[in-house]
Amino acid sequence: MSSHKEAIKENSMIIQKEMLAKQFKDLSMAKELGKKVVYTFVPGNLTELILSFDMLPVYPEINALQSGMRKKSAEYIRDAEKIGFSEDVCTYVKCDIGMMLNGNIGPTGEKIPPPDLLLLSYTGCFTFLKWFENLERLYPGVPVAMLHTPYQEDGVMTEDQINYMVKQMKEEVIPKMEMVSGQKYDHARLSKMMENSAKAEDLLVKILESAKLVPSPIDAYFAGVYYIGPIFTAFRGTQEAVDYYTELWNEVQQRIELGLGPVTPEGEIKEEKFRLVVEGPPNWTNFREFWKIFYDMGAVIVASSYTKVGGVYDLGFRHDPKEPLESLSKYCMGVYTNMNLPQRVEMLENYVKEYKADGFLINSIKSCNSFSAGQLMIMREIEQRASVPVGFIESDLVDPRYFSYSNIKNRLESYFQMLEQRKIILKQEATTI
Amino acid sequence: MKSLEQLLAECEEAAFDLQFKRAKRWKAEDETRVIVGYLPTYIPREIIHAANGIAVGIMGTGDRKQIIKGDAYYQSYICHLPRGIIEMALDTNLEGFDGFLFPAICDCVRNLSGMFKLSNKGKFQRYFDYPQNFSAHIGGKFYIQELEKVLEDIFNVNGVRVTTESLNHSIGLYNTNRQLIEAIYDIREASPWKLSAVETYYLLRAGLGMPVEEHNEILEQVVGYLQNERGEPMDNTRVVVSGSFCEQPPIGLIKSIELAGCYIVDDDFMLGSRFIIGDIDHHTDNPLSALSEAYIHQSTFSSAYYDVGNPKGKRLVALAQRRMADGIIFCAASFCDPALLDRPELQKEADAAGLPHINFQFHENTGQFKIIKEQAGTFSDSIKLWA
CATH class of the missing domain: 3.40.50.11890 (Rossmann fold)
Incomplete structure (x- = not known):
């Protein structure tokens, strides 16, 4: 079960903690600082654009996952269900609404201010639309800017789609940002920020791709969610993000030089027994227990789809200072959940091969259809194409009622036994040949 | 000429033909x-x-x-x-x-x-x-x-390349289709006993699997028959059913609501056939633009569509009031995020308008309706007794 030992922290973790503390401090003092607050979403976010107007972004799904980790989500979800939300629907939404009903206290214990602008970046998740319709009614009178990101239906981004997005930004999003912030759109400033974005993205890709080494110096899922934190949220485009990723990359390089395994809350993994690719978000309510099942078994996640929900930089995308709005459009359309299923399968298949994974595992989230619908087909496809054992577990994002430690542990133990057995057979076959 | 009963039987069969034989024959x-x-x-x-x-x-x-x-x-x-x-x-x-x-x-x-x-x-x-x-x-x-x-x-x-003429012609046919469907709903608003909700359901769903020309013919005949008296008025409660725009409730569920003493005076079961309100211009040089204009300006409301500037709660209440409904039944498929995420807000609007409501969830293959019938019956009785 869960360890209550103090987690071991590296310098980059301390830096990230300080960045987040400052972010939430700034948010709590937004009014005093004269800053406007924009609520938006992680996938397909327009962080640089928001920051270029000196506004502060808030990401409701980050608040929800933080509430999950702080064991607050059960209460918030219950309160949302009391006002009529069904047990069946997205728990991020219910947690966020419950948090609002309970005073909107953020992860640092400080109050998150109400929005001055609701920026609905509708990317890769239909529920985002419903979520913001609800927020629109909970914050009456707050302007809403909608940015509709076309789905990559054909697996490509067309010029027409890019033009559609750029037009929306120019005629819908930016005018509302100008109105709320009282500032004019500054193309040069946005462009400059994108130079920082690209630098941080280069570093993030190096960090994530270090997991191609055997043994891997990082865990690209459980630790990966921390690595993506700054770039997927309020810091993309800032010098702080570049500094953070520089520090993190230095640490990863040191680990490579010393031959060290991934950092876990209980120190380095001493022996990498299994290399896995994981599809689907993690469970947040029992995050550390969940992770511990893996590192206790020597299982390292070498690649994951969840660390691509805020951008698929490893597939080559970079924010482009020369074309900031076009670049933001491509970024939004490219995020993992906006990719069609054949694209997702291809990406995951390549991960299994390129990262030399022993297996492919799905953590299916009860209340996230954007990920979960179709996962069983994805699993079959990967099994056939990559010829690796596949595993399937179920949990939820932030509803603790759907995290069953024993069930998950039993399934994973059986899965690891299967992987172990397969290794023995493969070894025997290699010896025979 | 077929009788109304024959037309309804034909539509019932076509509505649930999961081999889509009529379309394949065509x-x-x-x-x-x-x-x-x-x-x-x-x-x-x-x-x-x-x-x-x-x-x-x-x-x-x-x-x-x-x-x-x-x-x-x-x-x-x-x-x-x-x-x-x-x-x-x-x-x-x-x-x-x-x-x-x-x-x-x-x-x-x-x-x-x-x-x-x-x-x-x-x-x-x-x-x-x-x-x-x-x-x-x-x-x-x-x-x-x-x-x-x-x-x-x-x-x-x-x-086949479409032409302005072929598109205009098709738009005209679907305009007729929508007019006839709305005529049936209007008749049912005035005299819901003339055609049950289940029969209406058969009529509309059958149209999804046959050429629109044939569907229009059937609808025209039905509208003609409904000019005459049919059935007996009953002391039923008038309800609007909302939330079943995608996964369809089993017929047994619709029947149960009716048997529980409710006239379903409007619903969103076959919403796609009624999605555009009013006619689309079919005498135009740019029919694709006309279709686009219709989508933007003449769409009805639904949980599956963003309701910027025109909240669906208010539109649902307006519909219920137009149909002189006594209450609303929220009837969504289990795990239907769009419908279920909307429910609290829709309920709030119904409350504000003084419209009683109940809700339940279903699967398309739900087989037990006793509880739903009891719920709907109690709802209907409570309106009759206390509203």
């Missing part, structure tokens, strides 16, 4: 004809008709087909509709379909489009993205581009 008469299957809710069927095709609504298997393989593709917490559709795709039901359209109404339907792509079902599979920007020169233009993609898909199958 296609077999000409090699340039195509069948394009579409999922709920709305597809501008006019463009498919103009391209010498028939748009066939695939509304799920309901309780009419045992799901064996489909369940292996979906977790228990995904709604029932897609597993029935996968079952049909893996069986023979959708053989002969040339393509499939998946409207942008939720993540399940979106990802189902990818599952069809991975399985190479049909000659094309397309996720049909609706614009969420409602300016004609931005969202309207995007919508036209989406229409053009579908037309190109069909052209690649049958080599």
Whole structure:
């Protein structure tokens, strides 16, 4: 079960903690600082654009996952269900609404201010639309800017789609940002920020791709969610993000030089027994227990789809200072959940091969259809194409009622036994040949 | 000439023909004809008709087909509709379909489009993205581009290019179709005993699998019959049923509501056929633009569509008031995020308007209706006694 030992922290973790503390401090003092607050979403976010107007972004799904980790989500979800939300629907939404009903206290214990602008970046998740319709009614009178990101239906981004997005930004999003912030759109400033974005993205890709080494110096899922934190949220485009990723990359390089395994809350993994690719978000309510099942078994996640929900930089995308709005459009359309299923399968298949994974595992989230619908087909496809054992577990994002430690542990133990057995057979076959 | 009862029996059979025989027969008469299957809710069927095709609504298997393989593709917490559709795709039901359209109404339907792509079902599979920007020169233009993609898909199958004339003609036919459907709802508003909700359901659903010309003929005859008296008025409560725009409730459920003492004076069961309110211009030089304008300015409300500036709660209340409904029954499929996420707000609006409401959830293959009948009966009684 869960360890209550103090987690071991590296310098980059301390830096990230300080960045987040400052972010939430700034948010709590937004009014005093004269800053406007924009609520938006992680996938397909327009962080640089928001920051270029000196506004502060808030990401409701980050608040929800933080509430999950702080064991607050059960209460918030219950309160949302009391006002009529069904047990069946997205728990991020219910947690966020419950948090609002309970005073909107953020992860640092400080109050998150109400929005001055609701920026609905509708990317890769239909529920985002419903979520913001609800927020629109909970914050009456707050302007809403909608940015509709076309789905990559054909697996490509067309010029027409890019033009559609750029037009929306120019005629819908930016005018509302100008109105709320009282500032004019500054193309040069946005462009400059994108130079920082690209630098941080280069570093993030190096960090994530270090997991191609055997043994891997990082865990690209459980630790990966921390690595993506700054770039997927309020810091993309800032010098702080570049500094953070520089520090993190230095640490990863040191680990490579010393031959060290991934950092876990209980120190380095001493022996990498299994290399896995994981599809689907993690469970947040029992995050550390969940992770511990893996590192206790020597299982390292070498690649994951969840660390691509805020951008698929490893597939080559970079924010482009020369074309900031076009670049933001491509970024939004490219995020993992906006990719069609054949694209997702291809990406995951390549991960299994390129990262030399022993297996492919799905953590299916009860209340996230954007990920979960179709996962069983994805699993079959990967099994056939990559010829690796596949595993399937179920949990939820932030509803603790759907995290069953024993069930998950039993399934994973059986899965690891299967992987172990397969290794023995493969070894025997290699010896025979 | 067929009697009303014969027409209704014909529609009942057509509505639940999961082999879509009528559409397949129609296609077999000409090699340039195509069948394009579409999922709920709305597809501008006019463009498919103009391209010498028939748009066939695939509304799920309901309780009419045992799901064996489909369940292996979906977790228990995904709604029932897609597993029935996968079952049909893996069986023979959708053989002969040339393509499939998946409207942008939720993540399940979106990802189902990818599952069809991975399985190479049909000659094309397309996720049909609706614009969420409602300016004609931005969202309207995007919508036209989406229409053009579908037309190109069909052209690649049958080599038919639509013309202004063919599109205008098709739009005209669907205008008639919508007028006739609304005429039936208006008749039922005044005299709901003349045609039950179940019979209405058969009439509308049958139209999703036959040429619009044939459907119009049936509807015209039915409207004619309904000018006469039929049935006896009863002291029932008048309700609007809301939330079943995608996965369809089993007929037993609709019957149970009626048997519990409720006249369903409006509903969103076959919303796609009623999605555009009023006529679309069919004397135009630019019919694609007319379809786009209609989508942007004449769409009805639904949980599956963003309601910027025109909240659906208020529109639902206005509909209930127009139909002189005594209450609203929120009847959504389990695990239907769009409908269930809307429910608190819709209930709030109903409360504000003094409209009593109840809610329940269903699966398309729900087999037990006793509790639903009791709930609906109590609801109806409470309105009669206390409202």
